[in-house]
Amino acid sequence: MVSRQSSVVNIEVPPYWEELNLEGLSGVLMVIGAPDTGKSTFARYLYTRLCALHERVAFIDGDIGQASLGPPTTMTLVLRQSGEVGFPPGGPRVRVFVGANSPRGHMLPTLIGVYKLVRRAQELGATVTVLDTTGLIGPEQGGPALKQAKVDLLEPAVVFAIRQGNELEPILGPLRHSARTRVVELPAAPAVRPRDKVARRAHRARLFARYFANAYPLEISWARLAVFPAPRFSRYQLVAMEDRRGFALALGIVLEADPARKTVLLLTPAHSLNNVDALRVGDVGVNPETWEDTRMDENDRRLADAGRLNHSSACAW
Ligand SMILES: Nc1ncnc2c1ncn2[C@@H]1O[C@H](COP(=O)(O)OP(=O)(O)O)[C@@H](O)[C@H]1O
Ligand SMILES: [Mg+2]
The missing domain is CATH 3.40.50.300 (P-loop containing nucleotide triphosphate hydrolases)
Incomplete structure:
Protein backbone atom coordinates (compact mmCIF):
# COMPACT_ATOMS: atom_id res chain seq x y z
CA MET A 1 0.00 0.00 0.00
CA ALA A 188 -7.70 0.47 10.31
CA ALA A 189 -4.45 1.99 8.99
CA PRO A 190 -1.67 -0.55 8.39
CA ALA A 191 0.74 1.46 10.58
CA VAL A 192 -1.28 0.95 13.80
CA ARG A 193 0.81 -0.48 16.64
CA PRO A 194 -1.26 -2.26 19.33
CA ARG A 195 -0.64 -1.58 23.02
CA ASP A 196 -1.07 -4.38 25.54
CA LYS A 197 -2.57 -4.01 28.99
CA VAL A 198 0.80 -3.32 30.61
CA ALA A 199 1.65 -0.64 28.05
CA ARG A 200 -1.77 0.98 28.55
CA ARG A 201 -1.27 1.07 32.28
CA ALA A 202 2.23 2.52 31.87
CA HIS A 203 0.87 5.12 29.46
CA ARG A 204 -1.75 6.20 32.00
CA ALA A 205 0.93 6.40 34.72
CA ARG A 206 3.08 8.64 32.47
CA LEU A 207 0.12 10.93 31.85
CA PHE A 208 -0.60 11.21 35.59
CA ALA A 209 3.11 11.83 36.32
CA ARG A 210 3.15 14.63 33.75
CA TYR A 211 -0.06 16.18 35.09
CA PHE A 212 1.13 16.15 38.70
CA ALA A 213 4.76 17.15 37.90
CA ASN A 214 4.36 20.53 39.63
CA ALA A 215 1.86 19.52 42.29
CA TYR A 216 2.04 20.49 45.96
CA PRO A 217 -0.18 19.71 48.95
CA LEU A 218 -3.10 22.12 49.28
CA GLU A 219 -5.46 21.94 52.25
CA ILE A 220 -9.10 22.44 51.36
CA SER A 221 -11.89 23.10 53.77
CA TRP A 222 -14.93 21.63 52.07
CA ALA A 223 -17.54 22.77 54.58
CA ARG A 224 -18.76 25.45 52.14
CA LEU A 225 -18.25 23.54 48.92
CA ALA A 226 -20.54 21.08 47.20
CA VAL A 227 -18.99 17.62 47.30
CA PHE A 228 -20.25 15.19 44.67
CA PRO A 229 -21.45 12.50 45.10
CA ALA A 230 -20.73 12.76 48.85
CA PRO A 231 -17.86 13.87 51.12
CA ARG A 232 -16.18 10.49 51.50
CA PHE A 233 -12.45 10.62 50.83
CA SER A 234 -10.05 7.72 50.74
CA ARG A 235 -6.29 7.91 50.61
CA TYR A 236 -4.96 8.51 47.08
CA GLN A 237 -8.45 8.97 45.68
CA LEU A 238 -8.65 11.26 42.69
CA VAL A 239 -10.75 14.40 43.17
CA ALA A 240 -11.60 17.23 40.77
CA MET A 241 -12.09 20.86 41.68
CA GLU A 242 -14.96 22.05 39.52
CA ASP A 243 -16.23 25.49 38.56
CA ARG A 244 -19.89 26.36 38.79
CA ARG A 245 -20.56 24.92 35.33
CA GLY A 246 -19.03 21.60 36.30
CA PHE A 247 -15.79 21.99 34.34
CA ALA A 248 -12.68 20.68 36.07
CA LEU A 249 -10.27 23.44 37.09
CA ALA A 250 -7.73 20.94 38.45
CA LEU A 251 -7.37 17.41 39.78
CA GLY A 252 -5.98 16.42 43.13
CA ILE A 253 -4.91 13.23 44.91
CA VAL A 254 -6.20 12.80 48.48
CA LEU A 255 -3.25 12.66 50.88
CA GLU A 256 -5.19 13.08 54.12
CA ALA A 257 -8.79 13.66 55.12
CA ASP A 258 -10.16 14.93 58.40
CA PRO A 259 -13.94 14.40 58.50
CA ALA A 260 -14.26 16.20 61.86
CA ARG A 261 -12.63 19.42 60.60
CA LYS A 262 -14.15 18.94 57.14
CA THR A 263 -10.79 19.30 55.48
CA VAL A 264 -8.94 17.34 52.88
CA LEU A 265 -5.29 17.63 51.89
CA LEU A 266 -4.85 17.29 48.14
CA LEU A 267 -1.72 16.90 46.05
CA THR A 268 -2.58 19.24 43.19
CA PRO A 269 -1.06 21.59 40.63
CA ALA A 270 -3.74 24.16 41.64
CA HIS A 271 -2.45 27.05 43.76
CA SER A 272 -5.73 28.38 45.04
CA LEU A 273 -9.43 27.71 45.33
CA ASN A 274 -10.37 30.59 43.02
CA ASN A 275 -13.60 29.83 41.20
CA VAL A 276 -13.94 26.40 42.84
CA ASP A 277 -17.63 25.63 43.32
CA ALA A 278 -17.45 21.91 44.06
CA LEU A 279 -15.27 18.90 44.62
CA ARG A 280 -16.04 15.76 42.66
CA VAL A 281 -14.76 12.52 44.13
CA GLY A 282 -13.71 9.95 41.54
CA ASP A 283 -13.70 6.16 41.58
CA VAL A 284 -9.99 5.84 40.90
CA GLY A 285 -6.99 6.08 43.18
CA VAL A 286 -3.56 7.24 41.97
CA ASN A 287 -0.44 6.33 43.91
CA PRO A 288 1.76 9.47 44.00
CA GLU A 289 4.94 7.40 44.11
CA THR A 290 4.33 5.17 41.11
CA TRP A 291 1.49 7.15 39.44
CA GLU A 292 -0.28 3.83 38.88
CA ASP A 293 -4.05 3.95 39.13
CA THR A 294 -6.37 1.58 40.95
CA ARG A 295 -10.08 1.25 40.43
CA MET A 296 -11.97 1.81 43.69
CA ASP A 297 -15.07 -0.21 43.54
CA GLU A 298 -18.39 0.26 45.22
CA ASN A 299 -17.54 -2.49 47.67
CA ASP A 300 -14.64 -0.46 49.12
CA ARG A 301 -16.99 2.48 49.55
CA ARG A 302 -19.68 0.42 51.24
CA LEU A 303 -17.13 -1.00 53.65
CA ALA A 304 -15.77 2.48 54.29
CA ASP A 305 -19.29 3.76 54.92
CA ALA A 306 -20.03 0.93 57.30
CA GLY A 307 -16.89 1.87 59.21
CA ARG A 308 -15.27 -1.48 58.51
CA LEU A 309 -12.32 0.22 56.83
CA ASN A 310 -10.85 3.42 58.10
CA HIS A 311 -10.60 6.09 55.48
CA SER A 312 -6.85 5.62 55.00
CA SER A 313 -7.16 2.01 53.99
CA ALA A 314 -10.28 2.09 51.88
CA CYS A 315 -8.20 1.99 48.71
CA ALA A 316 -7.52 -1.36 47.18
CA TRP A 317 -3.73 -1.29 47.61
N1 LIG B 1 -1.59 6.15 10.43
C1 LIG B 1 -0.65 5.90 11.34
N2 LIG B 1 0.65 6.18 11.12
C2 LIG B 1 1.60 5.92 12.05
N3 LIG B 1 1.35 5.38 13.27
C3 LIG B 1 0.06 5.08 13.56
C4 LIG B 1 -1.00 5.34 12.64
N4 LIG B 1 -2.16 4.95 13.21
C5 LIG B 1 -1.83 4.52 14.44
N5 LIG B 1 -0.51 4.59 14.66
C6 LIG B 1 0.19 4.20 15.90
O1 LIG B 1 -0.47 3.08 16.48
C7 LIG B 1 -0.68 3.26 17.87
C8 LIG B 1 -2.17 3.24 18.21
O2 LIG B 1 -2.80 4.29 17.49
P1 LIG B 1 -3.91 5.24 18.15
O3 LIG B 1 -4.25 6.26 17.13
O4 LIG B 1 -3.47 5.70 19.48
O5 LIG B 1 -5.10 4.18 18.28
P2 LIG B 1 -6.45 4.24 19.14
O6 LIG B 1 -6.73 5.69 19.42
O7 LIG B 1 -7.48 3.59 18.29
O8 LIG B 1 -6.19 3.44 20.37
C9 LIG B 1 0.01 4.58 18.22
O9 LIG B 1 1.30 4.30 18.69
C10 LIG B 1 0.07 5.33 16.91
O10 LIG B 1 1.17 6.21 16.87
MG1 LIG C 1 -7.05 6.74 21.18
Missing part, protein backbone atom coordinates in the same frame (compact mmCIF):
# COMPACT_ATOMS: atom_id res chain seq x y z
CA VAL A 2 1.30 3.42 -0.94
CA SER A 3 1.37 5.85 1.94
CA ARG A 4 3.18 9.06 2.62
CA GLN A 5 4.26 10.95 5.71
CA SER A 6 1.82 13.69 6.56
CA SER A 7 2.57 17.14 7.90
CA VAL A 8 1.37 15.72 11.23
CA VAL A 9 4.58 14.29 12.64
CA ASN A 10 5.00 10.51 12.35
CA ILE A 11 1.64 9.78 10.80
CA GLU A 12 1.48 7.55 7.77
CA VAL A 13 -1.46 8.64 5.71
CA PRO A 14 -3.19 5.87 3.76
CA PRO A 15 -4.53 6.98 0.37
CA TYR A 16 -8.13 6.39 1.47
CA TRP A 17 -7.70 9.10 4.11
CA GLU A 18 -6.48 11.58 1.51
CA GLU A 19 -9.44 10.77 -0.70
CA LEU A 20 -11.95 11.87 1.93
CA ASN A 21 -13.81 14.96 0.82
CA LEU A 22 -14.21 17.14 3.90
CA GLU A 23 -15.47 20.27 2.18
CA GLY A 24 -18.78 21.52 3.49
CA LEU A 25 -18.55 19.41 6.67
CA SER A 26 -19.36 21.18 9.92
CA GLY A 27 -20.68 20.38 13.39
CA VAL A 28 -19.51 17.32 15.29
CA LEU A 29 -17.38 14.70 13.55
CA MET A 30 -17.14 11.62 15.73
CA VAL A 31 -14.43 8.95 15.43
CA ILE A 32 -15.21 5.48 16.74
CA GLY A 33 -13.48 2.11 16.70
CA ALA A 34 -12.12 -0.69 18.88
CA PRO A 35 -8.95 -0.09 20.94
CA ASP A 36 -5.79 0.21 18.81
CA THR A 37 -7.43 0.89 15.49
CA GLY A 38 -5.78 4.29 15.02
CA LYS A 39 -8.76 6.41 16.15
CA SER A 40 -6.69 9.11 17.83
CA THR A 41 -4.21 9.26 14.97
CA PHE A 42 -7.00 9.59 12.43
CA ALA A 43 -8.75 12.19 14.61
CA ARG A 44 -5.55 14.28 14.65
CA TYR A 45 -5.23 13.97 10.88
CA LEU A 46 -8.87 15.01 10.47
CA TYR A 47 -8.28 18.02 12.70
CA THR A 48 -5.30 19.24 10.65
CA ARG A 49 -7.21 18.80 7.37
CA LEU A 50 -10.13 20.77 8.79
CA CYS A 51 -7.81 23.64 9.76
CA ALA A 52 -7.46 24.39 6.05
CA LEU A 53 -11.24 24.65 5.72
CA HIS A 54 -12.38 26.30 8.99
CA GLU A 55 -11.06 29.15 11.12
CA ARG A 56 -12.48 27.88 14.44
CA VAL A 57 -11.76 24.16 14.84
CA ALA A 58 -12.16 22.23 18.10
CA PHE A 59 -10.73 18.90 19.15
CA ILE A 60 -12.18 16.81 21.97
CA ASP A 61 -10.10 14.04 23.47
CA GLY A 62 -12.99 11.92 24.73
CA ASP A 63 -10.89 8.92 25.73
CA ILE A 64 -10.80 8.79 29.52
CA GLY A 65 -8.44 5.78 29.49
CA GLN A 66 -5.75 6.24 26.83
CA ALA A 67 -6.11 10.01 26.92
CA SER A 68 -4.09 12.18 24.56
CA LEU A 69 -4.61 15.76 25.78
CA GLY A 70 -4.99 15.44 29.52
CA PRO A 71 -4.74 13.06 32.43
CA PRO A 72 -6.76 9.81 32.28
CA THR A 73 -10.24 10.01 33.91
CA THR A 74 -10.82 13.35 32.13
CA MET A 75 -11.95 14.52 28.72
CA THR A 76 -10.35 17.62 27.24
CA LEU A 77 -11.56 20.17 24.69
CA VAL A 78 -8.94 22.29 22.92
CA LEU A 79 -9.52 25.05 20.41
CA ARG A 80 -7.35 26.14 17.57
CA GLN A 81 -5.73 29.52 17.88
CA SER A 82 -6.09 31.88 14.98
CA GLY A 83 -3.81 30.98 12.08
CA GLU A 84 -2.27 28.06 13.94
CA VAL A 85 -1.23 24.93 12.05
CA GLY A 86 -0.36 21.57 13.57
CA PHE A 87 -1.44 19.52 16.54
CA PRO A 88 -2.14 19.86 19.43
CA PRO A 89 -4.06 23.10 19.20
CA GLY A 90 -2.74 25.88 21.43
CA GLY A 91 -6.03 27.61 22.25
CA PRO A 92 -8.19 27.48 25.38
CA ARG A 93 -8.50 24.11 27.12
CA VAL A 94 -11.64 22.99 28.90
CA ARG A 95 -11.81 19.78 30.89
CA VAL A 96 -14.39 17.53 32.50
CA PHE A 97 -13.71 14.87 35.11
CA VAL A 98 -15.40 11.49 34.70
CA GLY A 99 -13.61 9.93 37.65
CA ALA A 100 -12.87 6.59 35.99
CA ASN A 101 -10.61 5.35 33.23
CA SER A 102 -13.33 3.40 31.43
CA PRO A 103 -16.95 4.31 30.71
CA ARG A 104 -17.97 0.95 32.19
CA GLY A 105 -20.02 1.74 35.28
CA HIS A 106 -19.69 5.48 34.42
CA MET A 107 -21.92 5.86 31.39
CA LEU A 108 -23.81 8.89 32.66
CA PRO A 109 -20.76 11.02 33.56
CA THR A 110 -19.15 10.02 30.25
CA LEU A 111 -22.20 11.07 28.26
CA ILE A 112 -22.80 14.24 30.25
CA GLY A 113 -19.12 15.19 30.09
CA VAL A 114 -18.84 14.86 26.35
CA TYR A 115 -22.07 16.79 25.88
CA LYS A 116 -20.79 19.64 28.04
CA LEU A 117 -17.59 19.86 26.02
CA VAL A 118 -19.37 19.82 22.66
CA ARG A 119 -21.70 22.57 23.86
CA ARG A 120 -18.73 24.58 25.17
CA ALA A 121 -16.92 24.22 21.83
CA GLN A 122 -19.98 25.69 20.12
CA GLU A 123 -20.19 28.53 22.66
CA LEU A 124 -16.54 29.32 21.96
CA GLY A 125 -17.32 29.65 18.28
CA ALA A 126 -16.09 26.34 16.85
CA THR A 127 -17.76 25.60 13.54
CA VAL A 128 -16.41 22.06 13.45
CA THR A 129 -15.47 19.74 16.32
CA VAL A 130 -13.50 16.50 16.01
CA LEU A 131 -14.49 14.06 18.74
CA ASP A 132 -12.13 11.19 19.55
CA THR A 133 -13.70 8.44 21.69
CA THR A 134 -12.81 5.45 23.86
CA GLY A 135 -12.49 2.00 22.33
CA LEU A 136 -15.39 0.59 24.36
CA ILE A 137 -17.48 -1.14 21.70
CA GLY A 138 -18.44 -4.56 23.13
CA PRO A 139 -22.19 -5.15 23.51
CA GLU A 140 -21.57 -7.02 26.78
CA GLN A 141 -19.99 -3.82 28.15
CA GLY A 142 -22.64 -1.47 26.85
CA GLY A 143 -20.51 -0.14 23.98
CA PRO A 144 -23.28 0.13 21.37
CA ALA A 145 -25.67 1.73 23.89
CA LEU A 146 -23.08 4.38 24.75
CA LYS A 147 -22.05 5.14 21.15
CA GLN A 148 -25.67 5.27 19.97
CA ALA A 149 -26.59 7.51 22.91
CA LYS A 150 -23.74 9.85 21.93
CA VAL A 151 -25.05 9.99 18.37
CA ASP A 152 -28.57 10.75 19.61
CA LEU A 153 -27.38 13.47 21.96
CA LEU A 154 -24.59 15.10 19.95
CA GLU A 155 -26.11 14.71 16.48
CA PRO A 156 -22.75 14.31 14.72
CA ALA A 157 -22.73 15.20 11.02
CA VAL A 158 -20.49 12.18 10.41
CA VAL A 159 -19.44 9.10 12.35
CA PHE A 160 -16.05 7.93 11.09
CA ALA A 161 -16.01 4.23 11.95
CA ILE A 162 -12.58 2.62 11.90
CA ARG A 163 -12.94 -1.11 11.63
CA GLN A 164 -10.89 -4.26 11.38
CA GLY A 165 -13.70 -6.75 10.76
CA ASN A 166 -17.32 -6.92 11.82
CA GLU A 167 -16.73 -5.71 15.36
CA LEU A 168 -18.67 -2.45 14.88
CA GLU A 169 -21.79 -4.06 13.42
CA PRO A 170 -23.84 -3.79 16.65
CA ILE A 171 -23.19 -0.04 16.65
CA LEU A 172 -23.35 0.67 12.92
CA GLY A 173 -26.26 -1.63 12.00
CA PRO A 174 -29.03 0.81 12.93
CA LEU A 175 -26.99 3.96 12.27
CA ARG A 176 -26.46 3.06 8.61
CA HIS A 177 -30.23 3.21 8.06
CA SER A 178 -30.83 6.42 9.97
CA ALA A 179 -30.73 9.93 8.53
CA ARG A 180 -29.59 11.34 11.88
CA THR A 181 -25.93 10.91 10.93
CA ARG A 182 -23.72 9.77 8.07
CA VAL A 183 -21.50 6.75 8.62
CA VAL A 184 -18.12 6.70 6.86
CA GLU A 185 -16.36 3.37 7.28
CA LEU A 186 -12.58 3.16 7.06
CA PRO A 187 -10.26 0.18 7.51
